[in-house]
Amino acid sequence: MSLQIRDVVAGYGKQEILRHVSLEVARGEVVALAGPNGAGKSTLVRVISGVLRPQRGAVQWEGTDLLHLPPRERARLVAVVPQAHHLPPMFTVRQAVALGRTAYLSWLGALGESDRAAVERALAQTDLLSLAERPLGHLSGGEQQRVLLARALAQETPILLLDEPTAHLDLRHQANILGLVRRLSRARRMAVLMVVHDLNLASRFADRLALFAEGQIVRVGPPAEVLTAEAVWQVYGTPVEIWRNGDGRPVVYLKPTPAVPEPAEKTHDPI
Amino acid sequence: MLVQGRGKALPLQCFPMHFSSFKRALFLNLGVLACAMALSVAVGSVSIPLRDLARLLWSGVRGTALPADVPAFMAVIVFKLRLPHTALVLLTGAALGSSGAAYQGVFRNPLADPYLLGVASGAGLGAVVAIALQGESLTAGGFLIPGAAFVGALLTVALVYALARVDGYVPTSTLILAGVALGALASALTSFLMLQSQGTLQRAIVYLLGGAPLTGWKPVVAILPYWLVGEAILLTSGHALNVLQFGEDQARQLGLNAGQAKLLVLGAASLVTAAAVAFAGIIGFVGLVVPHIARLLWGEDYRRLIPLSLLGGASVLLLSDLLARTLLAPRTLPVGIVTALFGAPFFLWVLQRAKK
Numbered sequence: 298m299s300l301q302i303r304d305v306v307a308g309y310g311k312q313e314i315l316r317h318v319s320l321e322v323a324r325g326e327v328v329a330l331a332g333p334n335g336a337g338k339s340t341l342v343r344v345i346s347g348v349l350r351p352q353r354g355a356v357q358w359e360g361t362d363l364l365h366l367p368p369r370e371r372a373r374l375v376a377v378v379p380q381a382h383h384l385p386p387m388f389t390v391r392q393a394v395a396l397g398r399t400a401y402l403s404w405l406g407a408l409g410e411s412d413r414a415a416v417e418r419a420l421a422q423t424d425l426l427s428l429a430e431r432p433l434g435h436l437s438g439g440e441q442q443r444v445l446l447a448r449a450l451a452q453e454t455p456i457l458l459l460d461e462p463t464a465h466l467d468l469r470h471q472a473n474i475l476g477l478v479r480r481l482s483r484a485r486r487m488a489v490l491m492v493v494h495d496l497n498l499a500s501r502f503a504d505r506l507a508l509f510a511e512g513q514i515v516r517v518g519p520p521a522e523v524l525t526a527e528a529v530w531q532v533y534g535t536p537v538e539i540w541r542n543g544d545g546r547p548v549v550y551l552k553p554t555p556a557v558p559e560p561a562e563k564t565h566d567p568i
Numbered sequence: 569m570l571v572q573g574r575g576k577a578l579p580l581q582c583f584p585m586h587f588s589s590f591k592r593a594l595f596l597n598l599g600v601l602a603c604a605m606a607l608s609v610a611v612g613s614v615s616i617p618l619r620d621l622a623r624l625l626w627s628g629v630r631g632t633a634l635p636a637d638v639p640a641f642m643a644v645i646v647f648k649l650r651l652p653h654t655a656l657v658l659l660t661g662a663a664l665g666s667s668g669a670a671y672q673g674v675f676r677n678p679l680a681d682p683y684l685l686g687v688a689s690g691a692g693l694g695a696v697v698a699i700a701l702q703g704e705s706l707t708a709g710g711f712l713i714p715g716a717a718f719v720g721a722l723l724t725v726a727l728v729y730a731l732a733r734v735d736g737y738v739p740t741s742t743l744i745l746a747g748v749a750l751g752a753l754a755s756a757l758t759s760f761l762m763l764q765s766q767g768t769l770q771r772a773i774v775y776l777l778g779g780a781p782l783t784g785w786k787p788v789v790a791i792l793p794y795w796l797v798g799e800a801i802l803l804t805s806g807h808a809l810n811v812l813q814f815g816e817d818q819a820r821q822l823g824l825n826a827g828q829a830k831l832l833v834l835g836a837a838s839l840v841t842a843a844a845v846a847f848a849g850i851i852g853f854v855g856l857v858v859p860h861i862a863r864l865l866w867g868e869d870y871r872r873l874i875p876l877s878l879l880g881g882a883s884v885l886l887l888s889d890l891l892a893r894t895l896l897a898p899r900t901l902p903v904g905i906v907t908a909l910f911g912a913p914f915f916l917w918v919l920q921r922a923k924k
Contacts, residue, residue: 347821369824372823373823377821379817379818384814385813385814387868387869388813396810396811397822402807404804406808406810406871452822452823
């Protein structure tokens with residue numbers, strides 16, 4: 298009962314970004330994807346959600362081949378929460394969340410009773426009922442991110458992918474959204490895969506953490522096992538200290554980098 | 569009156585259009601359209617009094633004999649000249665308005681217009697080829713020129729689509745590039761052909777600016793099937809266009825077959841535009857300005873925007889055509905010149921208001 302990603306190779310044009318990536322995510326589990334920029338985390342999300350065709354590999358959900366499904370069928374299994382960039386400002390919250398039902402609607406897009414109920418549920422779960430008639434252009438970044446999460450929840454899928462859902466959010470919203478995602482993952486038995494830049498957020502909210510480097514997963518497991526000073530140094534090239542907090546989860550603390558003299562370089566004087 | 573929202577200026581209508589206000593908008597547009605139609609039939613080199621016009625139409629609808637005290641020539645003017653002309657202008661304006669809204673929706677760009685993928689330049693090329701092939705014959709050529717324009721428009725769009733294909737997808741960025749490139753090529757070929765002979769040049773210019781000089785119901789009947797099919801698709805594509813406003817990636821992730829939806833909508837929009845342009849010539853601004861104004865007034869929900877732009881486009885073109893016929897009476901200005909002369913400053917005025 299899980300999402301199985303096997304040996305995926307994907308990239309843009311001739312460039313290979315993902316190299317033989319394999320991963321399994323179970324229902325009710327939150328797996329965080331972390332790693333440096335360009336390591337392939339967002340690319341993996343794009344492959345699973347059907348936006349990028351991989352050159353090789355398979356992605357299966359409980360036996361169904363996700364890669365070769367038509368968009369409508371795939372959208373009933375996989376929902377994506379992208380980053381809140383350039384949302385059309387005139388749509389209201391309710392209109393935007395209702396678009397999450399697209400995979401269940403006809404060409405005309407008329408909402409049925411079950412669709413409306415799903416939208417209301419999603420708005421309630423993300424605490425957006427009081428903002429339902431506001432245009433997106435009137436919302437803060439955190440509120441817009443919640444709208445995208447509500448839209449994905451309205452899709453009622455067993456798999457949820459989040460691409461940096463907390464970028465540009467303040468601390469309170471980061472905690473709110475990720476806490477909500479974890480609770481919903483348990484309650485709805487969803488397999489959740491989320492790309493997070495902040496290692497401490499990943500440590501706090503994820504069941505397992507997959508560390509990416511140069512298109513491959515170098516370590517995967519519970520945060521306490523994966524986040525070691527050696528692993529962070531290997532992947533990020535940055536010295537850190539790992540502390541343990543009360544519940545055993547690792548906290549990553551950036552060590553002050555000692556002053557290293559610049560290597561002597563012959564520079565040409567600009568004219 | 570604008571509302572500042574987080575630094576983004578929102579237009580006049582910043583709350584969702586509830587059903588009641590959509591109904592109001594619809595009735596307003598229908599009312600304006602009815603007035604425009606009445607004026608269009610009544611006004612001209614012979615002025616038909618509105619009372620007589622109403623009685624003529626009423627007897628026509630009921631199929632009874634014409635009222636005795638209305639001069640017979642008025643009946644001829646109304647039924648054989650004015651009504652078909654009004655119908656043609658209405659269909660043309662409606663096509664330009666609705667397809668302009670559709671193009672703006674697919675390209676997510678308020679500067680898009682129905683000629684973006686080469687409909688206008690393709691139509692021009694088709695028409696000029698037909699004119700050139702006709703030789704020095706002085707006859708209008710009947711349906712050859714509009715037919716060639718129609719075919720030229722659709723072939724150009726099809727070619728643009730084929731050229732823009734990348735890895736099985738047709739991204740909007742390559743569509744625009746291909747449209748611009750092929751449009752320029754078609755225009756160049758058109759100019760070349762026009763310069764080949766004096767006769768071709770004159771007739772081509774007349775056609776491009778003002779359309780085919782055909783009267784009666786035949787042009788209306790000719791474009792009606794294409795208009796109906798295309799508009800049926802456009803009027804129902806509001807939901808798909810709404811989904812596309814979040815970008816193609818998100819649209820696919822939400823379950824829309826974005827490629828098919830774009831093809832369907834652009835195909836329908838190009839079809840109605842080609843049909844409109846075939847007989848009316850290249851009329852600018854309507855497809856750009858009408859959806860824009862509709863968006864400023866009534867918001868961006870494409871399920872509402874397409875029908876409102878359809879009605880708005882029809883009204884605007886009817887009024888422009890009226891002005892074209894009356895401004896320099898008894899001469900008739902090409903409608904395209906009127907739409908440009910009034911469209912541009914009006915649009916600038918709306919923009920100035922929106923900025924405050």
